[in-house]
Amino acid sequence: MEKSSAEDTAAAAPATDGPGTASTVPAPGPHPAPGPDRTGPRGAAAGTAGPATIETRGLSKRYRSGQLAVDALDLTVPRGSVFGFLGPNGSGKTTTIRMLMGLIEPTAGKMRVLGEPMPRAARTVLPRVGALIEGPALYGFLSGRDNLVRYDSADPTADPRTRSARVAAALDRVGLTSAAGKKARAYSLGMKQRLGLAAALLQPRELLVLDEPTNGLDPQGMREIRTLVRELADDGITVFLSSHLLDEIEQVCTHAAVMSQGRLITQGAVTELMAASRGRLAVTTPDPAEAVPVLKEHGVTDIVVRDERITGELPADAGAGAGGGRGDTPYDLADLNAALVRAGVRVRAFGTERASLEDVFVALTGEGFDVAG
Numbered sequence: 579m580e581k582s583s584a585e586d587t588a589a590a591a592p593a594t595d596g597p598g599t600a601s602t603v604p605a606p607g608p609h610p611a612p613g614p615d616r617t618g619p620r621g622a623a624a625g626t627a628g629p630a631t632i633e634t635r636g637l638s639k640r641y642r643s644g645q646l647a648v649d650a651l652d653l654t655v656p657r658g659s660v661f662g663f664l665g666p667n668g669s670g671k672t673t674t675i676r677m678l679m680g681l682i683e684p685t686a687g688k689m690r691v692l693g694e695p696m697p698r699a700a701r702t703v704l705p706r707v708g709a710l711i712e713g714p715a716l717y718g719f720l721s722g723r724d725n726l727v728r729y730d731s732a733d734p735t736a737d738p739r740t741r742s743a744r745v746a747a748a749l750d751r752v753g754l755t756s757a758a759g760k761k762a763r764a765y766s767l768g769m770k771q772r773l774g775l776a777a778a779l780l781q782p783r784e785l786l787v788l789d790e791p792t793n794g795l796d797p798q799g800m801r802e803i804r805t806l807v808r809e810l811a812d813d814g815i816t817v818f819l820s821s822h823l824l825d826e827i828e829q830v831c832t833h834a835a836v837m838s839q840g841r842l843i844t845q846g847a848v849t850e851l852m853a854a855s856r857g858r859l860a861v862t863t864p865d866p867a868e869a870v871p872v873l874k875e876h877g878v879t880d881i882v883v884r885d886e887r888i889t890g891e892l893p894a895d896a897g898a899g900a901g902g903g904r905g906d907t908p909y910d911l912a913d914l915n916a917a918l919v920r921a922g923v924r925v926r927a928f929g930t931e932r933a934s935l936e937d938v939f940v941a942l943t944g945e946g947f948d949v950a951g
């Protein structure tokens with residue numbers, strides 16, 4: 579990625595920034611003195627009530643090159659959500675994350691993180707936020723444990739007397755206890771990501787910001803990160819993760835926003851986004867010629883016949899019924915099926931094709947989706 583322009587100089591890379599390309603928990607300036615709230619129970623209870631964890635209004639970024647990377651973004655990340663920030667490469671996700679973390683200045687607009695204005699409140703907000711942006715910065719010649727000790731030592735608010743307990747707890751949290759003594763260079767990519775997460779979790783956090791956390795991981799590594807994200811969310815941490823993988827968003831996120839070319843296309847609960855794209859009707863029958871008029875009579879449109887398989891759009895204003903078998907298809911499919919049978923159509927299979935978030939994305943943007951990587 580070619581994002582290290584002069585505009586990134588505000589990046590306040592932590593003193594711990596090692597040979598990697600990323601920074602973990604980049605808090606500009608000194609941390610505040612530890613308050614009682616930092617040693618208390620982790621975060622707030624999960625739930626989407628109360629003020630949003632992240633809120634932006636008209637947030638925009640134009641790079642000096644003239645590129646408008648983020649265009650008037652109004653984003654609302656509910657507290658307690660696992661929020662997927664979705665969009666193809668170059669759609670402005672990383673730029674948005676960098677603005678939220680105070681790494682680069684917006685050109686216009688406002689943003690609040692944990693209820694506080696950013697970047698003004700960065701010094702009090704960022705210690706409550708764990709971030710993993712573009713992979714963890716690790717020293718390969720140090721063990722996993724010693725990498726964490728290094729991170730912890732660089733935090734002026736971290737009490738050295740409780741360091742080893744904190745490091746052990748973080749290793750345990752990400753399932754790396756038994757591999758803690760191994761050199762980080764011997765870790766798989768997934769283990770390195772988990773170690774990066776452990777570094778972000780050395781202190782109690784209310785928000786975790788993860789930029790493409792599963793990028794480049796094999797399926798097993800992806801599963802591990804997803805499981806971990808779910809566990810963290812169960813603990814009440816709001817997780818904001820960017821991804822260009824639609825599957826990932828469907829599997830792990832409660833809420834999502836879709837970006838395209840710097841603009842927000844849609845945002846909301848994943849179930850609502852999916853409901854916006856209803857499944858197509860799919861009928862398998864050896865009598866397609868007889869079936870098509872019946873389907874038309876029942877308001878099915880955009881009918882496509884391929885051999886014995888017929889698909890079509892169900893009517894938008896169809897009344898609620900019990901036959902659909904899917905909560906998001908309020909159409910009484912049982913009646914339609916019965917009508918086909920009454921008309922002498924032999925039905926082999928009948929149902930709706932499951933709409934995916936990818937269908938939603940394509941429907942919203944008219945774009946394909948880069949699913950490579």
Ligand SMILES: Nc1ncnc2c1ncn2[C@@H]1O[C@H](COP(=O)(O)OP(=O)(O)OP(=O)(O)O)[C@@H](O)[C@H]1O
Binds near residue numbers: 666
């Ligand atoms: N430092 C920079 N200087 C100039 N243009 C940039 C810079 N960083 C990103 N861009 C451009 O801004 C646009 C948005 O990029 P951004 O990295 O935010 O997107 P993204 O959705 O995170 O994509 P990716 O998944 O590739 O990281 C792209 O056109 C990119 O080329």
